[in-house]
Amino acid sequence: MANLPKPVKDDKIPLMKSAFIFPGQGSQSVGMLSAAAEAWPIINETFADASNVLGYDLWHLCQKGPAEELNQTMVTQPALLTASVALWRQWCVAGGPRPDFVAGHSLGEYSALVAAESLDFVEAVKLVRLRGELMQNAVPSGEGKMAAILGLEDDDVIAACASAAEGEVVSAVNFNAPGQVVIAGASAAVDRAIAICKEKGARKALPLPVSVPSHCALMQGAAGELAEALEEVSFNDAVIPVIQNVNAKAETSADVLKANLLKQLHSPVLWTDSVRTLVAGGVEVAVECGAGKVLAGLVKRIDRSLAVYGLEDPDALAKALDAFAQS
Numbered sequence: 001m002a003n004l005p006k007p008v009k010d011d012k013i014p015l016m017k018s019a020f021i022f023p024g025q026g027s028q029s030v031g032m033l034s035a036a037a038e039a040w041p042i043i044n045e046t047f048a049d050a051s052n053v054l055g056y057d058l059w060h061l062c063q064k065g066p067a068e069e070l071n072q073t074m075v076t077q078p079a080l081l082t083a084s085v086a087l088w089r090q091w092c093v094a095g096g097p098r099p100d101f102v103a104g105h106s107l108g109e110y111s112a113l114v115a116a117e118s119l120d121f122v123e124a125v126k127l128v129r130l131r132g133e134l135m136q137n138a139v140p141s142g143e144g145k146m147a148a149i150l151g152l153e154d155d156d157v158i159a160a161c162a163s164a165a166e167g168e169v170v171s172a173v174n175f176n177a178p179g180q181v182v183i184a185g186a187s188a189a190v191d192r193a194i195a196i197c198k199e200k201g202a203r204k205a206l207p208l209p210v211s212v213p214s215h216c217a218l219m220q221g222a223a224g225e226l227a228e229a230l231e232e233v234s235f236n237d238a239v240i241p242v243i244q245n246v247n248a249k250a251e252t253s254a255d256v257l258k259a260n261l262l263k264q265l266h267s268p269v270l271w272t273d274s275v276r277t278l279v280a281g282g283v284e285v286a287v288e289c290g291a292g293k294v295l296a297g298l299v300k301r302i303d304r305s306l307a308v309y310g311l312e313d314p315d316a317l318a319k320a321l322d323a324f325a326q327s
Helices: 033-037 041-054 058-064 073-093 108-115 121-138 154-164 187-199 217-231 253-264 271-280 294-302 315-324
Strands: 018-022 099-106 144-150 170-177 180-186 205-208 285-288 307-310
Touching: 018 073, 018 121, 018 294, 033 041, 033 073, 033 154, 033 315, 041 121, 058 073, 058 144, 073 108, 073 121, 073 144, 073 315, 108 121, 108 253, 121 217, 121 253, 154 170, 154 180, 154 187, 154 271, 170 187, 170 271, 170 294, 180 187, 187 205, 217 253, 253 315, 271 294, 285 294, 294 307, 294 315, 307 315
Parallel strands: 018 099, 018 285, 285 307
Antiparallel strands: 144 180, 144 205, 170 180
16 A cells, blocks of 8 residues: 555644554454444455455455464464554544554564554565464474463562473463463473462463464574564664563664564563553553454553553544543
């Protein structure tokens, strides 16, 4: 799509500091963005752009399923990227102001880079499709596992993984919110870590319905292949600072953004620290730009001072725009 609108940025208008946050895997659902597509042509147009790259009708799959196919990693990743970019484009069409920061959870970092004009959308679709394929193929089915640990301090979860490893890979990989950590690794090691976390008093310690142990050392082989693809893609310096997963710091340099994007595949997602970085930077409002409300829930657990809005449908967009209009 040529000549896309840009978000408004008028430094003479005193706007509250804001951040757009982009969700990752787990936010997908059959029928997502249906109300948005009925109201806004740019939704279907954006999905058509992605479908042309992928070679199949991504919108039809997102609307009709089956869920088992949508939930396959190599399909989920382009679907969620496209949903986020479509809503970002609609925000721009509606004249929404440019945020002060962007951040994405895991896969969502690719969406954030597109919004920050560091990464071209078509290139992003190609990359996340490949990323999904590499992740799926990195570990044989049944040999990897992820689990959510609720109600323990981060250090306790890290210590549990260290005790459970016994020469295998298991580590804390998603620091999602205080008392909510996801672990990943070899299936048997994850099971041992679950048992230890329960002994330590975890409120819940349960396996997640995914087969890919994301963000742990088992993804290093996939990272090597992804590195080759990244070398073929041009990145630009970001026009909006991107809070990156691997260091929870605001980055704009194209080289740094690319290097950290690669590290992200086998490194923990520092989401709690990322949100705290936004708050420390003066952010008062966060807009979840994508399917679902997963990140809104996490943000509220991290810092309730942040106002959080969504963009999933016309009512949500109107509320978000109104919040900025009143600032």
